[in-house]
Amino acid sequence: MRRRTTLTAAVAVLALTTGCGAADMTKQASPFANARGARTVTLSVQSWVGSLANVAVAQYLLEHELGYRVDLVQIDEVPAWDALSQGRVDAILEDWGHPEQEQLYVEDKKTIARGGGLGVTGHIGWFVPTYFAEQHPDIKDWKNLNKYADRFRTAESGGKGQLMDGSPAYLTHDKALVKNLNLNYQVVFAGSEAAQITQIKQFAKEKKPFLTYWYTPQWLSAKVPMTEVELPPYKEGCDADAAKVACAYPHTPLQKYLNADFAESGGEAADFLKKFRWTTEDQNEVSLMIADQKLTPAEAAKKWVDGHESTWRAWLS
């Protein structure tokens, strides 16, 4: 008898504490958000520095001009879409194109709203260091890549040339490209952008040749000048079948996305993020301050904000 009362009590307590009803976890915010009653915006940072630059400037302006508290969450792109749809993140400021997720969350479920363009155009490609391209100008054409394969050989690539790929989070067709273009290369996955950058810096220090998957805008290009290898030109739809790709990567105008609820009722912060739009040069300036001069993102953002008032005033109006 006593056991039964205990059990009933336990169930009752459980029901009371959890609020009896349904708990939709897609609507639950981070426990660290809104501490001490501040208005909070949560922004997603991706693992590359350009994304950190966007977020740093947005954070600085949100905090100093609009009086918000900004929380940053670092996650990879695809999980970030999911988090955005759940409202764990309020905005992604730099998206390189995820048609599948766009269809699912923007068109079908309508949990994510478009936030307009960032103003920066992104491009992925294969790059060699400029010091090597100057000595061997014909490397700029992909047809000559096989000629130089043995120059790019490393212990990891076996007998072939090494094509270094970066983070698994990034879009890449490189394995298919190497196969479909009959290149004598081995794709070596660095596994993270940090590893890739560190390796590139080491190669550059010794002026060694290397071939790498890379993208612009990227702050490292200012430190280690790189020249793109021209792949067969991109045509609309030539990358539709991932296994048969034999063309270059497109130029992508980078997009912003907002959580749908936040876009509606996010007040000043949502308006500001929708209007946030700058140029590749602006972004690189901030990225370089963060990654190369090792300023903290907040310091770099302050420096940029101090020098570009006319640009950001327009975002606040």
Next chain:
Amino acid sequence: MATLTAPTPRTALPGVLRHRATRKLVTLAALAAVLVPLAHTHWAGGTWPQALTVDLSGPLGGASDWIIDNRDSHPLFLYFFGHVSNAVVVSVRVVYLFLLAAGWAGVTALGAAVAWRVAGARLALGTAAALLVCGLLGMWVPTMQTLALMVVAVLASVAVGALLGLAAGLSDRMDRALRPVLDTMQVLPAFAYLLPVVLVFGIGVPAAVLATVIYAAPPMARLTALGLRGADKEVLEAVDSLGATARQRLLTARVPLARKELLLGVNQTIMMALSMAVIASVIGAGGLGDRVYQALASVDVGAALAAGIPIVLLAVVLDRVTGAAGERLGQDQHGPRPWLHAAAAAAATVVVALAARLAGRLDWPTGWTVGIAGPVNRAVDWMTAHLYSGVPYVGGTADWAGRFTTWVLDPVRSGLQWLPWWSVLLIVAALAWLIGTWRTALTAVLAMAAIGVLGVWKPSLDTLSQVLAAVAVTLVLGFAIGIAAARSDRVERLLRPVLDVFQTMPQFVYLIPVVALFGVGRAPAVAAAVVYALPAVVRITAQGLRQVDPAALESARSLGATSGQQLRQVQLPLARPALLLAVNQGVVLVLAVVIIGGLVGGGALGYDVVFGLAQGDLATGLVAGAAIVCLGLMLDRVTQPTRRRAKKGA
């Protein structure tokens, strides 16, 4: 390769054992003679036959889509997972707000007061100093976030672990059912938990806390069960004869008798929760781990270290305090009025917290920070610039890495992949059976076969080759350092803090230096694994050698043995169980870093798990994670001579 193709018994084994070993091998050979031709005619070829694989990408992709579609509507999510998630969010928030409200002075005072009461004045000072250093490094708020997450995760782990342990400690049937599960969970690498949890709970703190609980609860359960089962029979009988009921017996005799094990369990749980709290930053846990992870993006070792040091400090402080609390339990010397001291400590804490609050100094003062990132980065740059290549005579680290890859990793990998699949199973069976029982052999073979069925035979052998190479390097270095530490007190004293740091430093911190030294590829992955596994191997070796019976040593000395002879002929043979345990731990720990290796170019299974997490691709990530688990099971069984007693990361 030598380690794999030499299943013959060692001559040092006593006669009976050798006899038994031969019998096992003969049985196995007979079995193979029947099965191998059969398998060979059906599925010839070196790699695992395509016909025997199961493609899981369809169902897993379907499951992932179903969850995304139903997460906000299905009752299972609304009425169960939703509440779990909500409870986590609320409790973490409560702790976090409490820590913020206490302010930096209050938290420091509280930490010191607790440490003083349970572990003494010296550790109280250490605790306060550690917390202040966290603030000095500019990491106060992230430290509090990590602490809040840890408090909730540790409490939940201890509760879950203690309940499971209680069940296993009191009921033989539960014990039999739970033991293999807990055994398996001990060899699971932390990353393997993340993907399934993220799928259900999405990115964020709830997923991070739950992954941490799943990871940290097993040691508590094991030690609770161990403590309850190890209770002194005579005491229990005495309690029985006094006519105690079952509940009285449990509460007044068994649990108090198991206090030491319980506290050791709490200690282990805390350490594992802390290491997981960092890894969970990949799925949005926030806090210190997130800072380390962000610093990685801008290739900033200094900033990563600034966030890594607080983690190390927290780990060392928590380890020492809970350890000291465990030692003090037996002695019970709290003086005449323990509650008076406790009240004084509490009052002091409240006064400090209120004072800071009234002074408006709740947040860590912005001016009071020390930037270590700059000097650290310069030091790392200098080191890598001078060691990378062109060092006279010995060559640079990049050359070593290249040679290690070409001369060790490549041959081992191609050798393993060249072996016909059935012969790999046979070798696994032979090794596991020789060292254990037919049960362990069966588990090992089934685990290996599961890898083939999952369709990741080739990458798994690639990973296995890296693991074997890393274990070999770890053991050579670990035994050498361990012997040095066992023979000299000074070396051991010098080593202790270094080992502490390497054991608790988040692996993300040393990814960049490792790549800067060894380039991108499998060599840096092996290096990262060695760094991680070395401390445990050194510790176990040194401890094993030191525990050798002094009488045996004394008699050897009196017979005129030189110190080298003593080591070779007395200490090492007598410490054999400890050395075998070191091998086992080395293997398990190296495997735990395989996924980290995927972040620096290790490729194979590690990369697949990282890829799965990054792309939300369940099929790739989960299958690779499962394969790592199977590899872990297999390697554990192959290197586990008797029932293992030590805990993970001992």
